[in-house]
Amino acid sequence: MAKADSEQRMSKKAYEARVADVRAALVHMQVQLKNAPFPVLMVVAGVDASGKGDVVNVLNAWLDPRGVETFAFHEPTDEERERPPMWRFWRCLPPHGRLGIYAGGWHTEALREDPRSPRDFAEFDTALRRIARFEDQLTADGVLIVKVWLHLSKDGQRARLHELEDDERTAWRVTADDWKSHRDYDRLAKLADTMRRATQRPGAPWLVIDASDPRARNLAVAERLLARFNAHYRTHQTLAARAKPRRTAPLRAAGLRRLLALPLDQSLAQGDYEEKRDKWLGKLNRIVRAAAVARRSIVWVFEGWDAAGKGGAIRRLTDAIDARDSRVIPVAKPTDEEKAHHYLWRFWRHVPRAGMTTIYDRSWYGRVLVERLEGFARDQEWRRAFSEINEFERELVEHGVIVIKYWLHISKEEQLRRFRNREETEYKQHKINAEDWRNRRKWSAYETAVGDMLALTQTRFAPWHLIPANNKRFARLEIIKSSYKQIEAALAK
């Protein structure tokens, strides 16, 4: 069998002649990539014994290893298992200008589950949809994803396994599992087919490559990478200029109406507040501990106007939580490592382990608020962010994370009062600067953006809670109470 095959194989001479050109082209690609505003993800997947590892090693040998990172996903570590499934892939994304090679990709992980029952198949479908959305998000952001599937017929696979076994240098690579998977060839091929169809995305199409001749296979993979890179590079050569800020009309007026209808005049007397606060803080403390025991994580999102009292509300909340199990992430300007990744990467980084909590003081919603209004994100970027954010939160919730989102709302007059108070109080002066005043002048534009955010990211699994915050005591108590209730409801499920 192997003999018959090899007669049609590419000769060593013909191969080497082409390799020289391919190598030069790959290195040229890396020089161009170095300053390009996107990374390249090269996925090498395929049937067993098709030579995925060989291809990965050949690519590494041809490329300058200094611009490449190679990833293989074995069993998840405990740090990975305790977070949503895609976390381990987000943490392996290279920054702009670099190339990541993925042996098996995230796809092999899904196939490894080997679904058999209808329930398994439902989970398999979910996993595939998650992968498709992951790739959509990345390609929409300009990431180049190149995916190849190395194919062998059942006969070809058998021949290749025998060939490996017959050579003493490679015999150790063939295990009982390989022969088991060979006997199951037809069923596995069908699964792989389903996987490829479900993850066949416009921006990240599969190319099936015949792997029966290793030399032809290696060249085909490298040439695919080069062709896709060259096409992509032409259209993404430079970082898109900052967009011109646009004062757009609301996308969905219902959100703005909801915001404007919020009554802001609630109040709460000091004595009344303290008594209720202590009672509810006690309850919150117990339920957060119960969540930790149940290995459920909690993610709080705090958004709101400047000076709406986010910091103070977070302090009251953390009073009820063991500091050793929680983390407050103040979201300010991204670092340069963060800027060289997808905008959600910096939030994925901080997703808590099982039983831990993360409080985001401002969050991914900056994409549809300040980035929309200041032109840091282009029109199509902030528009698609609504669904990207919903997807991100869905993945958290599907994994069992409890997501609690607050918008702290104050009136424009109340903000003015607080700004003046900050300027006049020595120990508060560090909390106010020219940018706060600039943002204030865009109040109505922000109102529109907040309204759209409320309407378009209001989901069943991660709903918004609007907090009237003109009265700080009222706001803080509301947050403590409603946090308790949401955690209680989530644990009861």
Place this chain on the structure above:
Amino acid sequence: MAKADSEQRMSKKAYEARVADVRAALVHMQVQLKNAPFPVLMVVAGVDASGKGDVVNVLNAWLDPRGVETFAFHEPTDEERERPPMWRFWRCLPPHGRLGIYAGGWHTEALREDPRSPRDFAEFDTALRRIARFEDQLTADGVLIVKVWLHLSKDGQRARLHELEDDERTAWRVTADDWKSHRDYDRLAKLADTMRRATQRPGAPWLVIDASDPRARNLAVAERLLARFNAHYRTHQTLAARAKPRRTAPLRAAGLRRLLALPLDQSLAQGDYEEKRDKWLGKLNRIVRAAAVARRSIVWVFEGWDAAGKGGAIRRLTDAIDARDSRVIPVAKPTDEEKAHHYLWRFWRHVPRAGMTTIYDRSWYGRVLVERLEGFARDQEWRRAFSEINEFERELVEHGVIVIKYWLHISKEEQLRRFRNREETEYKQHKINAEDWRNRRKWSAYETAVGDMLALTQTRFAPWHLIPANNKRFARLEIIKSSYKQIEAALAK
């Protein structure tokens, strides 16, 4: 007992009066810290039931949670266990301007081992020395480390355990282990004493605080933090200006002599090279796989003159290694996250997991080469780096990591030839720039620095290998051969 104690306790009123001032002072501290060129590490350790967790939570309640991260070290995760012991602490270091609170610190981890046999005690000593050096490195870099030990007498501990048990809200916190540790009080106290003496460093002294009165205890901890911060802040207010580059004489002339004595005229014919290379690559491939099976990691360090052929040598090396198990780290300008940490932090980040390999293309030795000569590091900074680097490598080797270090040496004339060749060859032009020419003009200063590096970081556990590299083939073969031999020797131990 508890009753008798409580009569001498601070009244609630007296406490609250002082808490107000302490809180204001803490927040003021955080405002100053925000722009300070150092982080603060606050370690809260102490005997069981002394209230470490309570203190950590009180500090968190008093501080603005947005500038604080709290860490408790439970059982190491598998990602942590597979790396040298201090890795898990390096990854939890806050950047400049932020405060980390450590419940138990790295010290509790050492005590947890509970040494009993002489062999245990030897390991305990090693762990304590490691901790002392860790703190020395950080404080030398300007980090403020504040360490408190919460003390209870044996009677006080019993009283406190009863008190916790008697209150239904806290009864769950007392376990059988706590009573066991109570019965063992004297022995554990002696161990803790040993630990404190061994880690009593000038820059990071312990303060033992009487924890019998929780209110007084809380205030004492906060006041210690404030006092240490204020003293530290006065002397470290601003980032030290860049030092004036100095052409110093060699610190240890033996290194320079060793460098200059290296014969550079070896050569190797193409045919001879290819045959030997393939033979040794095969051997190297097998031994690297054997190391992986034995769960031993390998760290390669490549240093050398510009154009000495580091990139090419690394490519040949990676030909022998499965790309899925290895990572090449090109060391260029640090990112802003890296700049906000100790200079070794960016290298600790990439220390490989068990059985994996990391190749550093340039490395931590930049501290005593380019940083010394360009004035990026001040005199005392690069001078102490020699021992810091030795310590870092010692920790790797003690954990079983195989460390292989190369200096690729070429003559000044050979460098000129290669620079010109790069300028004249279109596809090599990206490899040469004005900085290379600038560095070249400082050849003799670099020679001095390299000589000192060779002399002062030449250790039994991580020796330097000088590679004559005027002939690229000779250099590459030498590297492949000597890598094989070093791994073989390390595995034989």
